[in-house]
Structure formats: structure tokens, C-alpha cells
Amino acid sequence: MEILNLKETAQRITLAIENKERIILFADADLDGVCSLVILQEAIQGLGGRVETVYFPNREEEGYGLNFKALDSLKQKSPALLVALDCGIGNFEEIKKAKALGFQVIVIDHHQVLERVPEDAFLVVDPKQEGDQYPFKKLANTGIVYHLAHLVLGASWSKMLEQNFVELTAIATLADMMEEKEDNKIIMEKGLGSLLKTQRPGLKALVDILGRGESSARQVAQKIVSVLNITDIKNHLTESYLLFTLSVDGEARVLAEKLYQQSQQRYLEINDMVAEVEQMIQDEPQDYERFIFVGKEEWPQVLTGAVASRICNKHQKPTFVFKAGQVKTRGSVRTPKGVDCVEALKQCHDYLEMYGGHAQAAGFSLKGQDVMNFKGCLIQFFNQ
Ligand SMILES: [Mn+2]
Incomplete structure (x- = not known):
């Protein structure tokens, strides 16, 4: 049983390659989006297809996913096939x-489907959509694209490509903290198995920096995630995309070193934010009994996920x-296991402009004036 619409998507992309249609690849800027995009781009270009534009939205300025500002800057490329990766649902x-x-528009996403799938998309691939019979629902988006690349490449699929792509998928x-069972277990074994001897210059450069000492492939992979999950x-x-697509070893080393330094800096920033939140909780514990809800103007939006993860892990409360x-x-x-945050956001979507994600991790945006109403709605939701 294949993922719903995956074969049709492969056929549509193959057609676009044959007809030299313009293809736009649009992906979320986190590592899952970046790896999805790199694999699909390399598959398409390997077959002589025309990837016209690659676009990652800036979360600070454009928010998450496809957005009007991005469409405005892409519109001169129309007509084109626009593939949204790790976003769009x-x-x-x-x-x-x-x-x-x-x-x-083709949407390839693995986030929860909201009230319906986007009806104006030509094709939607999302293992969580109604009617999808693929038994495993916890693939990272890159895991889906890995399957897709295999279908698109067909006879051109090789052992070397498989190794190259499965490293990124792992x-x-x-x-994305996808549960490591079934399909993902196999992906992790294969990907970690070849990671330390990767042929991709950017990845190799970063492995060289992070693998100094006696690190296992898994430890190195975990460090790669902390360096590359958020980049400028x-x-x-x-910059993670740039690193993965560099072909000159020397340039890759320079960029890998720079990204490593930046991640050290970011780690300190996250620590500061976590300490600030802890202080707020300590000062007014009664405000944070059922769930933790904190915001500041100075906080960079890109770090909110990492901070929420740390606080949620420690306090075991929705954060x-x-x-x-x-x-x-x-x-x-x-949210801790057992609490579905997308459900909470859905219940309070009247106050939100945009939301979406997974049961334990999601994102949202709203107008400043609606924050108190949103919080009030969450109080009701979590007091049920
Ligand atoms: Mn993802």
C-alpha cells in the first residue's frame, strides 16, 4: 500500500521534467523542510528537470508556510508547478x-490535516489525510519525499543515491523527533550507518567538526540537528540548504565552521530565554498551574520552539x-504525551490567524489584540 497520491505526484513531476516546465520548490525552513527540498531538487535535476526557484519563507517576516508575500515575489515565475514541502496542509x-x-500546487506535508485538505491544490500528499491507507503515519516529511524520489528516479535510482538521500532522511x-519505529527505524539504521563516511561535502565538513573525539553516529547526528535545525x-x-548543496570542500568547511559557531551562540540565547521563563513561573506559580503561556516582544520567534520544548519537558505541562x-x-x-496541542489550537482557532503541526508540537500566529482572548479560550480548554 503506497501513500495516497504519491504515485500521481511522481507522475506529475516526471511530466514536468519531460516538458521542461518550471518547477518551484517551496519548503519550511527547518531541517525537515530543507532535507525534503534538497532530495527532491537533486532527483529532479538529476533527470534534467528545471528547478526554477527554491524558496524558504523567513519565519520572522513571513511566518510559517506558504504566504501572500512569498507568492507576490514568485508570481513572475508563473505558470509553474509549485511544490510545497513540510508545509501547505x-x-x-x-x-x-x-x-x-x-x-x-502540489502539497507534500506530514502535519495534521485541519478541517479539510486545501481544495485548490492539484494534489495533496499527507499520510494523515482521510483515505490514506499507508499504515505508518509518523514519517518525517523527508521520509515521504524519499519515497517520492525513488518513484521519480525509477531506473535511475542507485545504491549511491539511496545512501546519500537516506542520510538526510535520518x-x-x-x-522532527519522529518516533523511531517501523519505517523510521529502518531509515535511522541505514542513515546513521553511512553518516560518518558521507560523500556530501557540506555534511562531511560538519561531521568532521562535530565528530572530533569518540562520538557515535547518533551523537553526531544529534549535534548536526542542533546546528542545522535553525539557521539564518x-x-x-x-544556510543549512547552502551547506548541503555546496560542492567545493573548502567552501563547505568554512560554512560548516561558521554555522557551528552560530549554533553555540544560539544555545546561549535559548538558555537565557529558558531562565527567564523559569523565573516567571517561580514568581507567579499560580498563573502557570494548568499550562504555561509566555511571550515577550524581544524574543526571536525562531527560538520559541526550542524554549517551549525545554520548558514542557521539565514541567510536563502544555507550553x-x-x-x-x-x-x-x-x-x-x-505538549506532554497524551495532550494534543493541535486540538487545543483548533478549539481556539477563532482567535488565530494560522496554526498547525503535530500532536506534541505546533505553531500559531495571531493578532496582538487577540492574545488575551486566546489565552482565555485555552484556560477553558485545559480546565475541561
Ligand atoms: Mn516536518
Whole structure:
């Protein structure tokens, strides 16, 4: 049993390759999105296809997923096949707009389906959608793209490509904290098995830096995730993407070293934010009994997920951390096992502009003026 619409998506991409259609690859900027995009781009280009543009939205400026600002800057590329990776399942209005601009949109996502799948998408691949009979529901998005790349490449699939792609898939599976059983267990074994002798220059350079000493492949992979899961974006390209796609060893070493230094810096910033939240909880414990809801204007939105994870792990309570803003408030939520945060957001979606994710990790955005109402709604939800 194959993932629903995966074969049709492979056929559509194959057609686009044959016809030299313009293809736009649009992916979430985290490691799962980046690895998804790199694999699909290399598969398409390996077959002579035309990847016109690669685009990662900047979460601080554009938020998560497909957005109007991005479409505005992409519209001169229309008509084109636009593939959304690791995002898109909740972008109803944006996909409608994309279609009106002349794009044919394919969504490849693994996040929870909200009230419906986007009806203006040409094809939607998401193992969590209704009617999908693929038995394993916990693939990282890169895990889905790995299958897709295999279908698209067909006879051109080789042992070497498999090794190359499964390394990225394993890293993405780890980054997205997907449960390591069934399909993912196999992916992790294969990917970690070849990681330390990877042929990809950027990855090799980073492995060289992080693997100094007696580290196992898993430890190195975990460190790769902490260095690459959040990186800066310039011209809509993440630095992790640049690292993975560099072909010159010397350049790869320079960039890998720079990213490693940046991650050290970011680690300190996250520590500071965690300490600040801990202080808030200590000062007013009665405000944080059922769940933790904290935001500040100075906090960078890209770090809210990491901070929420740490706080949630420690306190075992649903944790919302956000960058507060008058116009836009954006943040992340993490919940302990057994509490579905997408369900909580769904119940309170009247106050939200955008939301989505997995049961234990999701994102949301809203207007500054709605924050108190949103919190009030959550109080009701968590007091049920
Ligand atoms: Mn993902």
C-alpha cells in the first residue's frame, strides 16, 4: 500500500521534467523542510528537470508556510508547478491565490490535516489525510519525499543515491523527533550507518567538526540537528540548504565552521530565554498551574520552539512560547504525551490567524489584540 497520491505526484513531476516546465520548490525552513527540498531538487535535476526557484519563507517576516508575500515575489515565475514541502496542509487561502496566479500546487506535508485538505491544490500528499491507507503515519516529511524520489528516479535510482538521500532522511527524522519505529527505524539504521563516511561535502565538513573525539553516529547526528535545525535565511535560502548543496570542500568547511559557531551562540540565547521563563513561573506559580503561556516582544520567534520544548519537558505541562507583537504574535506550543496541542489550537482557532503541526508540537500566529482572548479560550480548554 503506497501513500495516497504519491504515485500521481511522481507522475506529475516526471511530466514536468519531460516538458521542461518550471518547477518551484517551496519548503519550511527547518531541517525537515530543507532535507525534503534538497532530495527532491537533486532527483529532479538529476533527470534534467528545471528547478526554477527554491524558496524558504523567513519565519520572522513571513511566518510559517506558504504566504501572500512569498507568492507576490514568485508570481513572475508563473505558470509553474509549485511544490510545497513540510508545509501547505493548512494554507487554504494561499493555495487558492497561488492557483489564481497560474501555479499548479502540489502539497507534500506530514502535519495534521485541519478541517479539510486545501481544495485548490492539484494534489495533496499527507499520510494523515482521510483515505490514506499507508499504515505508518509518523514519517518525517523527508521520509515521504524519499519515497517520492525513488518513484521519480525509477531506473535511475542507485545504491549511491539511496545512501546519500537516506542520510538526510535520518537527520530530518531525528530533527522532527519522529518516533523511531517501523519505517523510521529502518531509515535511522541505514542513515546513521553511512553518516560518518558521507560523500556530501557540506555534511562531511560538519561531521568532521562535530565528530572530533569518540562520538557515535547518533551523537553526531544529534549535534548536526542542533546546528542545522535553525539557521539564518538570506534571499529566501537557509544556510543549512547552502551547506548541503555546496560542492567545493573548502567552501563547505568554512560554512560548516561558521554555522557551528552560530549554533553555540544560539544555545546561549535559548538558555537565557529558558531562565527567564523559569523565573516567571517561580514568581507567579499560580498563573502557570494548568499550562504555561509566555511571550515577550524581544524574543526571536525562531527560538520559541526550542524554549517551549525545554520548558514542557521539565514541567510536563502544555507550553506556549511566543514573540509578542501588536500586529503579529507568533509562537510555538509543545505538549506532554497524551495532550494534543493541535486540538487545543483548533478549539481556539477563532482567535488565530494560522496554526498547525503535530500532536506534541505546533505553531500559531495571531493578532496582538487577540492574545488575551486566546489565552482565555485555552484556560477553558485545559480546565475541561
Ligand atoms: Mn516536518
